[in-house]
Amino acid sequence: MELITKVSHFIFEKKPGRGMLLFGLVIVLAVILMAIFAPLIAPYDPTASSSDSFAPPSSQHLMGTNRLGQDVFSRIVWGSRVVLYVVFIATMLSMSIGIPLGLISGYYGGKIDRGLSVIMDSIYAFPALILAIVIAVVLGPSPINTAVAISFVYVPTYFRMVRGQTLSLKGQLFVEAARAVGAKHREIMSKYILPNLAPTILVVFTLSVADAILTEAGLSFLGLSVTPPTPDWGYDLRVGQPFLLDGYWWLVFFPGIAIMLLAMAFALIGEALSERISLGTR
Amino acid sequence: MARGVGQYVVIRGLMIIPTVLILYTIVFIFLRILPGDPILAVVGTKNIAPEQLEHLRAMAGLDKPLYVQYFDYLIRMFHGDFGVTLAFPQGKPVWEYLKLRFPATLELTIFAFTISVLLGLITGVIGAIKKGSKIDTSMRIYSIVAYTLFIPWFGMMLQYLFGVHFHILPTSGRISPGVELHRMTGLYVLDSILTTNKEALISTLKHLVLPSFTLGVVLSGAYTRLVRNNMVDVLSQDFIRAYHARGVKDWKVTWYALKNAFIPVITLMGLQFAILLGGAVLTETTFNWPGMGTFIVDRIDYRDYNAIQGAVVFFAFFVGVISLIVDIVYALLDPRVKY
Numbered sequence: 001m002e003l004i005t006k007v008s009h010f011i012f013e014k015k016p017g018r019g020m021l022l023f024g025l026v027i028v029l030a031v032i033l034m035a036i037f038a039p040l041i042a043p044y045d046p047t048a049s050s051s052d053s054f055a056p057p058s059s060q061h062l063m064g065t066n067r068l069g070q071d072v073f074s075r076i077v078w079g080s081r082v083v084l085y086v087v088f089i090a091t092m093l094s095m096s097i098g099i100p101l102g103l104i105s106g107y108y109g110g111k112i113d114r115g116l117s118v119i120m121d122s123i124y125a126f127p128a129l130i131l132a133i134v135i136a137v138v139l140g141p142s143p144i145n146t147a148v149a150i151s152f153v154y155v156p157t158y159f160r161m162v163r164g165q166t167l168s169l170k171g172q173l174f175v176e177a178a179r180a181v182g183a184k185h186r187e188i189m190s191k192y193i194l195p196n197l198a199p200t201i202l203v204v205f206t207l208s209v210a211d212a213i214l215t216e217a218g219l220s221f222l223g224l225s226v227t228p229p230t231p232d233w234g235y236d237l238r239v240g241q242p243f244l245l246d247g248y249w250w251l252v253f254f255p256g257i258a259i260m261l262l263a264m265a266f267a268l269i270g271e272a273l274s275e276r277i278s279l280g281t282r
Numbered sequence: 283m284a285r286g287v288g289q290y291v292v293i294r295g296l297m298i299i300p301t302v303l304i305l306y307t308i309v310f311i312f313l314r315i316l317p318g319d320p321i322l323a324v325v326g327t328k329n330i331a332p333e334q335l336e337h338l339r340a341m342a343g344l345d346k347p348l349y350v351q352y353f354d355y356l357i358r359m360f361h362g363d364f365g366v367t368l369a370f371p372q373g374k375p376v377w378e379y380l381k382l383r384f385p386a387t388l389e390l391t392i393f394a395f396t397i398s399v400l401l402g403l404i405t406g407v408i409g410a411i412k413k414g415s416k417i418d419t420s421m422r423i424y425s426i427v428a429y430t431l432f433i434p435w436f437g438m439m440l441q442y443l444f445g446v447h448f449h450i451l452p453t454s455g456r457i458s459p460g461v462e463l464h465r466m467t468g469l470y471v472l473d474s475i476l477t478t479n480k481e482a483l484i485s486t487l488k489h490l491v492l493p494s495f496t497l498g499v500v501l502s503g504a505y506t507r508l509v510r511n512n513m514v515d516v517l518s519q520d521f522i523r524a525y526h527a528r529g530v531k532d533w534k535v536t537w538y539a540l541k542n543a544f545i546p547v548i549t550l551m552g553l554q555f556a557i558l559l560g561g562a563v564l565t566e567t568t569f570n571w572p573g574m575g576t577f578i579v580d581r582i583d584y585r586d587y588n589a590i591q592g593a594v595v596f597f598a599f600f601v602g603v604i605s606l607i608v609d610i611v612y613a614l615l616d617p618r619v620k621y
Binding site: 135 | 300301304305308309312313426427429430431432433434435436438439441442445446453553556557558559560561563564567568578579582585587590594597598601605
């Protein structure tokens with residue numbers, strides 16, 4: 001209960017960035033609810049074809065239908081599941097690898113640190129999407145494989161941030177004090193340094209989720225994420241493109257808006273949070 | 283001083299090697315060591331004679347032990363040999379493709395890069411001058427929206443608007459089918475200027491507008507925000523107030539401030555370039571642009587691991603060279619850098 005009041009106080013507090021934070025949170029929440037209650041919200045079966053192909057947006061089909069006569073709106077509703085699933089797993093994976101490695105690297109320093117830093121910097125400097133493509137190609141198209149491919153390219157983001165912060169924290173008085181009373185290295189890292197990183201990790205998390213959403217959409221646009229007829233935003237854009245020149249704009253317009261709204265929501269939350277914690281991002 | 287710069291360039295240049303090696307190793311691990319046979323991936327489930335499989339394997343160098351393959355490819359790569367394609371057609375040097383495709387990607391990225399920096403500078407400077415106003419807020423919103431634009435979607439909307447609706451710009455390819463152009467550098471704009479081919483120049487530029495604008499806008503958001511924040515910092519410094527006090531014109535002061543605010547932007551350019559190349563893959567696919575990105579995507583359909591490995595490693599070289607150039611420019615412009 002106390003936590004709820006604390007959180008709501010944080011959200012509704014009159015501080016700079018409240019609008020961005022609220023806007024972002026509302027959209028994220030809406031998409032999560034949409035994914036959970038997809039069967040109740042979607043008016044049609046997203047994979048059922050009908051003879052009513054290329055119907056423009058109307059009261060019957062809110063966002064029109066595609067070549068197979070599938071309802072575009074229903075596909076967007078169901079497609080939210082794939083995006084959220086892939087991005088959630090990917091982010092959890094990259095955090096659970098990047099954060100410990102960053103802690104170890106920053107805390108111990110020396111050869112491990114130099115070796116890890118060179119590797120992470122090389123991956124970081126390389127186009128994330130291209131690396132994700134290579135991994136996704138090898139693993140084959142499936143949501144879980146896409147998640148693995150995406151998680152790989154975001155490990156350095158967490159690593160670099162955690163390493164840098166650990167470096168500056170480990171010389172501080174409270175860490176010295178902990179060491180003086182005989183705390184073990186593990187303890188110092190997990191009980192003294194890690195909690196201090198939480199706010200920064202939260203900001204990097206929201207910003208990298210925004211990025212990962214666009215990467216996921218990019219991979220599925222290239223046909224590397226799901227296999228038809230699974231509804232997926234990026235993939236529907238790919239399938240709709242050939243008909244754009246015939247004037248069927250609704251096949252690509254709405255899935256694209258869905259991708260960008262979700263990415264933007266996370267980016268706005270990240271912006272607002274980083275403003276409150278007041279630290280440079282990226 | 284001159285010797286110092288030279289040494290710096292050489293040492294910094296050598297630092298590309300570990301970067302390329304690490305990326306090569308990662309790609310090699312994924313493509314070769316993970317379960318899955320590249321040859322079987324290409325031929326799929328088709329029934330194929332064992333001898334023919336062996337032949338394919340030998341051609342791709344896959345019959346040797348893994349560590350031999352690893353070093354073999356590495357050594358050949360530094361001689362410009364990026365292996366051969368495994369399918370459609372079989373056995374064609376990957377380099378032959380890269381040679382044709384790379385200039386297309388380079389041309390697109392140069393234009394997109396220029397557009398992104400210009401847009402970023404303009405919006406950032408406007409935001410900084412009008413700090414705290416509605417205009418500042420809208421520039422900030424621009425930066426976030428631009429950053430989260432999904433390239434294929436934005437590209438398609440422009441295609442629809444300018445290609446289908448107004449019918450004034452081409453939506454795919456690099457040059458109109460009927461237009462002749464003598465190929466020299468592979469950069470079509472440069473080639474048509476060199477051969478004083480006006481028709482080709484106009485056609486090429488028209489084809490460049492939508493793809494480079496798409497990619498440029500998406501990348502401009504990061505500059506907007508950095509330029510704005512740097513400008514705000516610089517504009518609040520004493521020397522700026524001194525200029526104002528002496529009655530220097532506003533636009534001149536802004537110019538001086540911009541020069542000071544620009545140095546950190548150069549660092550961002552290096553980082554942005556990686557994102558630019560990733561975005562180029564999507565832009566090329568959307569606009570059917572015959573570059574490196576569409577090459578990789580084409581090869582995905584054939585599961586041609588050899589060609590993908592070649593193209594990605596080549597990309598790693600390219601990224602390395604760009605970050606080298608950015609570092610050198612930075613070192614030359616910022617007097618604080620010691621060689």
